[in-house]
Amino acid sequence: xxxxxxxxxxxxxxxxxGIGSGAILFASNGFDVTLADISEPMLRFACWRLEKxxxxxxAIHLRSESLADGVWEIITMLDVPExxxxxxxxxxxxxxxxxxxxxxxxxxPFDDERPQHIPHDMRTPSRFPGLGFRFAWEHxxxxxxxxxxxxxxxxxxxxxxxxxxDNRILGVATGAVGGLRALRLRILGKARPTSxx
Numbered sequence: 570x571x572x573x574x575x576x577x578x579x580x581x582x583x584x585x586x587g588i589g590s591g592a593i594l595f596a597s598n599g600f601d602v603t604l605a606d607i608s609e610p611m612l613r614f615a616c617w618r619l620e621k622x623x624x625x626x627x628a629i630h631l632r633s634e635s636l637a638d639g640v641w642e643i644i645t646m647l648d649v650p651e652x653x654x655x656x657x658x659x660x661x662x663x664x665x666x667x668x669x670x671x672x673x674x675x676x677x678p679f680d681d682e683r684p685q686h687i688p689h690d691m692r693t694p695s696r697f698p699g700l701g702f703r704f705a706w707e708h709x710x711x712x713x714x715x716x717x718x719x720x721x722x723x724x725x726x727x728x729x730x731x732x733x734x735d736n737r738i739l740g741v742a743t744g745a746v747g748g749l750r751a752l753r754l755r756i757l758g759k760a761r762p763t764s765x766x
Contacts, residue, residue: 570595572717578642578671584663585649589615596624603641605629636663642671650677656693661700667720672705675716 573581579601583592586604588611596602596619604619604626606612612630619626629636644667650656656677667673675694694716697704702718 573643580642582641582644584646586615589618591645603627607631636666642668645674647676664701673718
């Protein structure tokens, strides 16, 4: 949210909004908020929470509505991609809905320690550039993998070339990077926080 403020971003989509905590945070700080979720009960509850606080919002029930032509300046997708069959397809579908100067924040633990999740491939984030994104920054955390990406206007051919290089030519390297990421998350997950944490 602080980064969005510094970049003068105002239009926010909480994709996979759950109970709406992200939407409440952004709406209470003056952002134009849209919630989107596949679960009708969760979406209703999130909307109720916003209404109790007199916060404006728009809601999209993803089972019966689409994002249509909507474009947002900041999209968060927190603890969502690990629950879908093809997270890269989801990332690709969200690409046209991000403002060219906007940000997409993804938090998704793809490691093996969570059997309830569908994908367990730690190489997944390394494939984001082939979908038309560039990494704005990345922070490895104990409880997931928060990644911030921005759209890159490279065209379909350019994205295809990047995807070919990333996944065919450098497949071994990306596999090693994925293994190192998984190892680092496991180490961070088992490490004790220091007094400064």
